[in-house]
Amino acid sequence: MVNCMSLPSRHQKILVASLFISLLLLLSNSCLAATHKYSYELLDSPDGSTSYRLTVSVTETLYEYYSSQNHNLYSYDFSKFVTPDALKPVADDLWSIYSNEEEFANGVLMILHQIPYVESDPQKYPIETIVENEGDCDLFSIVAASIMKAGGLDVVLLLLEYQDHMLVGVHLPESPKDARSQVYLYKHEGKKYYVAETTGGNWENGWRVGECPEILRKSAAKIIPLTNYERTSPGQVSSSYSIPDSSAIYMSLSTNFAVSQNDVEISGSLSPSLAEETVTLYISSLGSPLVMLATVVTDSNGQYSHIWHSPPGGIYSVRANWSGDEDYSGADSTTFRLVVIPSELVMVGVILVFFLVILLIVTLATRGKTSEKQETFEEWDFADYPEDF
DSSP states (O other), X not given: OOOTTSSOOHHHHHHXXXXXXXXXXXXXXXXXXXXXXXXXXXXXXXXXXXXXXXXXXXXXXXHHHHHTSOOOOOTTOGGGGOXXXXXXXXXXXXXXXXXXXXXXXXXXXXXXXXXXXXXXXXXXXXXXXXXXXXXXXXXXXXXXXXXXXXXXXXXXEEEETTTTXXXXXXXXXXXXXXXXXXXXXXXXXXXXXXXXXXXXXXXXXXXXXXXXXXXXXXXXXXXXXXXXXXXXXXXXXXXXXXXXXXXXXXXXXXXXXXXXXXXXXXXXXXXXXXXXXXEEEEEEETTOOOEEEEEEEOOTTSEEEEEEOSOOSEEEEEEEEEEEOSSBEEEEOOBEEEEEEOHHHHHHHHXXXXXXXXXXXXXXXXXXXXXXXXXXXXXXXXXXXOTTO
């Protein structure tokens, strides 16, 4: 008679192997895609002769962060997709070549006129539109409003519901001077907002502030103020009129397994070794959006560290991100896995191990007695009968 407890079954072996492989895959580190880079042509004025090439870089982490946010739209709340802080480096570079708000706004339109038009649904954040390099009127208008707002301009969104179209309304101190036709505007709270058409593929001779496509003239517009825009972003794009060099950011964890109530140290370094640079730490748990854990500043050697105090129980993905600057494009670290075990589960585990040890001892003792009885029976059986029986 064979004891069923003596050997694990084939299904048990497969289950144990599967759990082991799953754990290895869960804890394995992963690298993110390279930073996204796009270049846009600009003129110093709508009729200018001096040209510039603006390179905008977006890290994969920043793109993933916005992609994982809530994209639902409630009660025409388009302004929640406007993210000036994330695009402020672009606005800063535009102000370095433009001298007034009208030129600045027309420079923004030049950028949008270079992104291919593709019908899109649902709404998206500007970072998504830039990385995916496509969009339609509402996505373009949201990007334009974000850059203009970052540049200090007073803007609104203009929703033409009957035409299923969106534009940007730009408040200027005086009527646009570079418009090549009659100027069109909408009034809101005593201010004049000049229309800015963001679609169209001809960036050099495209629509300018104040100009309006004939089919849209005299259309009623629902004016959407930017009352609910994103005040701060966990990261920014990098922007430069030169081709930025690549950078790298490294990160490590003090442990891959931790018990809740215990601290975990996150540390790393930036290459090149730049001081006073802001590094953003992101985390996500299984099935949850990417969220910012903390921001840290590099020291004189380009190194950083952060103590994550008593992380709650769960399985986390942890990564570091640097947005970049005028000389270097941003970078993402390798994503590390962290398993945090709740302290109450540790006590349950200790008790379970204790009982398993007791069960193992009892099982081994029982097997030993069974084997002795079986051996005694076999000796008695052979001794009782002659060999030629």
